[in-house]
Amino acid sequence: MEQYQFSQGKNLRCGYTTGSCATAAAKAAAVMLLKGERVETVRIDTPKGIILNLEPLEIEQNENYVSCAIQKDSGDDPDDTNGILVYTKVERIEEPGVELCGGLGVGRVTKPGLACKVGEPAINPTPRKMITNEVTSVMKECNYTGGLRVTISMPAGVEIAKKTFNPRLGIVGGLSVLGTSGIVEPMSEKALIETMYVEINAQKAKGNKNLLVFFGNYGEDFTRDVLKLDLSDSVTCSNFVGELLDYAVFCGFESLLLIGHSGKLIKLAQGVMNTHSKYADCRTELLAMQAMFHGASVETGKEIYKCLTTDEVTKILQREGIFDEVMAEVTAKIDFYMQHRVHGKIKTAALMFSNVYGVLGKTVDADELIKIHQIKGE
Numbered sequence: 001m002e003q004y005q006f007s008q009g010k011n012l013r014c015g016y017t018t019g020s021c022a023t024a025a026a027k028a029a030a031v032m033l034l035k036g037e038r039v040e041t042v043r044i045d046t047p048k049g050i051i052l053n054l055e056p057l058e059i060e061q062n063e064n065y066v067s068c069a070i071q072k073d074s075g076d077d078p079d080d081t082n083g084i085l086v087y088t089k090v091e092r093i094e095e096p097g098v099e100l101c102g103g104l105g106v107g108r109v110t111k112p113g114l115a116c117k118v119g120e121p122a123i124n125p126t127p128r129k130m131i132t133n134e135v136t137s138v139m140k141e142c143n144y145t146g147g148l149r150v151t152i153s154m155p156a157g158v159e160i161a162k163k164t165f166n167p168r169l170g171i172v173g174g175l176s177v178l179g180t181s182g183i184v185e186p187m188s189e190k191a192l193i194e195t196m197y198v199e200i201n202a203q204k205a206k207g208n209k210n211l212l213v214f215f216g217n218y219g220e221d222f223t224r225d226v227l228k229l230d231l232s233d234s235v236t237c238s239n240f241v242g243e244l245l246d247y248a249v250f251c252g253f254e255s256l257l258l259i260g261h262s263g264k265l266i267k268l269a270q271g272v273m274n275t276h277s278k279y280a281d282c283r284t285e286l287l288a289m290q291a292m293f294h295g296a297s298v299e300t301g302k303e304i305y306k307c308l309t310t311d312e313v314t315k316i317l318q319r320e321g322i323f324d325e326v327m328a329e330v331t332a333k334i335d336f337y338m339q340h341r342v343h344g345k346i347k348t349a350a351l352m353f354s355n356v357y358g359v360l361g362k363t364v365d366a367d368e369l370i371k372i373h374q375i376k377g378e
Contacts, residue, residue: 003050003183012186015075016052017179018086019127020044022070022152025088027134028056029066030150033090034142039068044134046182047126057085065091077186080163081175084156090135093147098132098139100150105157106177111170111308122166122176123152130182152177169308180217192238199235200247208233209254210372213244215275218261222353227259229373239264242273245341245348255347257369258338262310262360265352269333273341287313290329294322311356327352327361335363 003014028042038061043053056068067089074082093099102108102121109116115124123131135148157175161167166176186192203211212234214220220236223229237244241258248256258265263283264275270282288304296304300320307313317323331352338348349366353359 012076014186015073015077015082015184016046016054017127017182017184018072018081018154018175018177019124019130019179020046020052020070020182021054021072021086022088022123022127022177023130023134023182024052024054025056025068025070025086026090026131026150026152027138028070029068029088029090030135030138030148032059032061032068033066033092033148034138034144044130044182047130048181048183050183052182058087065089074184075186077184080160081154081157084154084160086177087153087155089151089153091149091151093149095147096145097147098135098150099147100128100131101152102174102177103151103153105154105161105174106152107157107161107166107171107174109170110172112312114169114171114308121152122171122174124176124178124180126180126182127177130179189240193240193243196235196237196240196244197247200244200251203233203235204251204253209252210369211235211248211253211256212373213237213256213258215239215260215264218355219259219353222261222355223259226353226358227351227370228375229370230375233373239274239276239279241268241275242341245273245338249342249345253346255349255369255372256342257366257373258348258350260350260352262314262352262354265334265350266310266330268337268350269330271337271340273337283310284313286330287317287326290326291317291320291322293329294325296320296322311354314354314357314360331361331363335365338363 024042024044027044028039031039039056041053041055045051054070058069060067069085069087072081072084072086107122109118109120109122112118116122154175161175214236224231266283267275270286272280284305284307288301291304292301304313304316317326334350342348347365349363349369351366352361
C-alpha cells in the first residue's frame with residue numbers, strides 16, 4: 001500500500017486492517033464465483049475514503065464455491081498480524097442475502113458486552129458492513145437473486161490470539177476481524193505524539209485559543225453527529241492525554257475540552273494519562289469501588305468488577321439507582337487530575353459518552369466550553 005503519513009521528518013507507510021483484507025477477499029471470491037472469471041486485482045472502498053487495490057492469493061475455484069486470501073499489511077508499524085493470510089470462502093445458498101460466518105482462526109464471542117453478540121464470530125460491525133456491501137454490489141451487478149455464504153478464516157489467528165486480550169474478553173479460538181476505518185495508520189508512540197503536536201501547532205497558527213480534542217474516530221463521530229459541534233478547532237490525541245495537556249499549556253491555549261468514550265476517558269479518574277490498555281486498565285476497579293461507596297453491595301461490586309465494558313457497568317449502575325452519584329464522583333476526579341496536570345494554567349473540561357447510552361457525564365466546566373465550539377448560528 002502506497003499511502004503515507006508524514007511524521008518525525010519522514011514518511012511512514014500506512015497499512016490495511018484485517019477487516020479490509022476480509023472484504024477484499026470476499027469481493028474477489030464473489031466475482032469469481034458469479035462471473036466464472038479469474039480476478040487478478042480487487043478494488044474496495046474503505047470508510048477512511050482510501051481505495052485499496054489488492055491481490056487475491058491462493059485461489060481455489062470450482063462450480064460450488066471460490067476461496068481466496070489477502071495478505072495483511074500493517075505498514076511501517078507492524079503488529080502480530082502483519083503478513084498473515086485472511087481467507088474468504090464464498091458459496092451459493094438458497095436463502096437470499098449475505099450470510100457471514102467465522103472459520104478457523106476467527107474468534108467466537110462467549111461473553112456479553114462486546115460489539116458482537118454472544119455466539120457470533122468476532123467480526124466487528126464496520127468490517128461486517130464493508131463485507132456485506134461489497135458482496136451485495138457484486139450480486140446486483142451479476143443479477144444474482146439467491147444468497148451467498150461468506151466464511152472468513154485466519155488460520156494463523158489461532159496461535160496469535162493467545163498473545164492478545166481476546167481470551168480475557170471472552171473471544172475464544174482466534175482473532176477479531178477489526179477496523180473502524182479500514183486503514184492501519186502508523187502507531188509508533190513518537191509518531192503519534194509528533195502528529196498530535198503538528199495538529200495543535202496548526203490550531204495555534206490560525207489563532208485558535210480553545211482546543212476541542214478526541215481520542216479518535218468514536219469521539220469525532222459522536223461530537224459531530226450527536227453533539228452537533230463545530231470540528232474546525234479539533235485535534236486527535238490518541239492515548240496521549242498527558243502529552244496533550246502539557247503541550248496545550250506550552251502553546252498558551254486558554255481552554256481544552258476533551259470528549260471521549262467512557263472506555264478510555266474513565267481512566268483519567270485514576271490519574272492515568274496514557275489510556276492504552278498495555279499501560280493500565282482501572283475501569284471496572286474504579287467503578288466497582290465507587291458503586292460500593294454509594295451503597296451497592298459487595299456482590300454488586302464483584303459483578304461490576306467482572307464486566308468487560310463500561311456499557312455493562314452503566315447498565316448495572318442504572319439498575320441499582322446510583323448511576324448519577326457514581327458519575328458525579330468519577331467526573332470530579334477526572335476534573336481534578338486534568339487540572340493537576342496543567343497546574344491550573346488553562347481551563348480544562350471533559351465529556352464522557354457511550355455509543356449505547358449517550359452522554360454519561362461532564363466535568364464542571366464542560367457546558368461552558370461546549371458553547372465555545374457550537375456551530376455558529378445554531
